[in-house]
Amino acid sequence: MKTIDLFSGPGGLSIGLRRAGFGVEACVEFKRDAIETYAQHHPEATHYNSDIREIDFTQYQGKIDFLAGGPPCQPFSIGGLRKTSNDSRDMLPEYLRALTEIRPAAFLMENVPGLAQKRARPYFDSMLARMSGLGYKLNWAVLNSADYGVPQKRRRLFVLGSRTTQLCFPAPTHGPGTEKDHLSALEVLGPEQIGESPKSPVKYAKYPDLRPSPYAGHIYNGGGRPIDPNGPCHTILASSGGHKTHWIDVEEVAPKYHAHLKAGGEPWKGEVPGARRLSVEECSIIQTFPRDLVFAGSRSSQYTQIGDAVPPDFAFVIARSVFFQLNGGSSADLAPALEPDVSMIQGSL
Structure with missing residues (x-):
């Protein structure tokens, strides 16, 4: 399934998508260092290192099956000023424009939980209404990466949309109610210091x-x-x-x-x-990036790229579930690919 990754950063979401079976055709990312990092693991993709507002996505209509991406979260993060749509960094309208112009069969959008809470909730609801108006059946959930085998407590909002079916989210694989404990960060890092x-x-x-x-x-x-x-x-x-x-x-x-x-x-x-x-290297490991991936730019830029990204392992679990559903699969088909058994449930906040 041909895919475009918007606001890709260094490509955490793309790594997970590709592992799950999606073919990432292009990415859009404004920051040069992030694009250089992305090109290391997806050199064959088209890399748009430009302002997304300057890109005409109608060129991909009929050529792209799946749209993915995480618009900048600062307007909705509880750690920011939460100006929502009044913040110039709000790129949700650009994600919606790409969705409108490309008209893919399905999409995934990632953001911070704050988008679905209190002050930002009316704006979020209006965006969902517009997505639904484009003919998509929607589902959304706030998920914690630790519940899916990532050694990090990272809560993120995901919106799934499909023209043919309401996509479901995979059940947690780690933590209470599962067969596995949450993964310890220090267990993954090991006893010796890595990097500076x-x-x-x-x-x-x-x-x-x-x-x-x-x-x-x-x-x-x-x-x-x-x-x-x-x-x-x-x-x-x-x-x-x-x-x-x-x-x-x-x-x-x-x-x-x-x-x-x-x-x-x-x-x-x-x-x-x-x-x-x-260190940068230890943060990258906790985020589940490949250990041989070298992040471009200054140390500050490297930390920023890592912290902004979707953990690849987290992206993989969600993308794998979506891939099977879009291709006529069921939870029974998915079970051998994810351990322990993963059944589909409708996500909710």
Whole structure:
């Protein structure tokens, strides 16, 4: 099934699509470094390194079966100003324009959960109405990548559309109610450091914000948090590379300090002993990119590319399910391809 990947970044979604059986014909990405990274694993695709508003997609009408992509999420992210449609970075209308001009048999759109919540919800509903008006049967869900074998807690909104059937989402393969535990980030990384950590020391926060878990809350400087040694990592951020980079608690200080604060102790001062922030390579591994993939550009650009991307393994599980359904398959056909058995369920928030 011939596919175009819009707002492709370094190609996490495309890697998953291709593994699932889709043929990625072209990608659109404004950032040059991301396109250079993408070209390493999809050199045969047409690479549009330009503003999507300058591309006429009618040239692909009748030639493309499937449209995929994740429009920039800043207008809807809870970490931003949430201006929604009033934000100049809102590219949902461009995704809708591409959908209108190409008229594929089906599509997948990825974004942050904030698009379907509170302030942005009326705008999201209006977009769904317009998609439905183009003749698509829709389904959408907020899924967590950790539930599908990715060593990272990353919640993302997915919208599926098809002209012939209402596509369903695959059931979780990891976590409560399944045969497998969530994958631990440290289990995937291994005991030895990989790559070079950013030069941003981890310090105790002056005014700690305590939460039930030692690995949550804001009790250290910046947005980077200690990684739970027995579970998935927090979401890898596009702003990593400095104080927002998650870190490995080499000396297991986090549970001790958490217990100290919970007992009413005074905040500690200075740097956290043994704290090591994740390198570009380690962030890439947690995001499930191929280990031999080299990200183009500066270190800052590399962190941004990784943090902005859809984890390839996450993309694969969803794309594999969609591919089988679009080609007349069922959950019984899909079971041998995904472990454990994956049955189709309708997703919901």
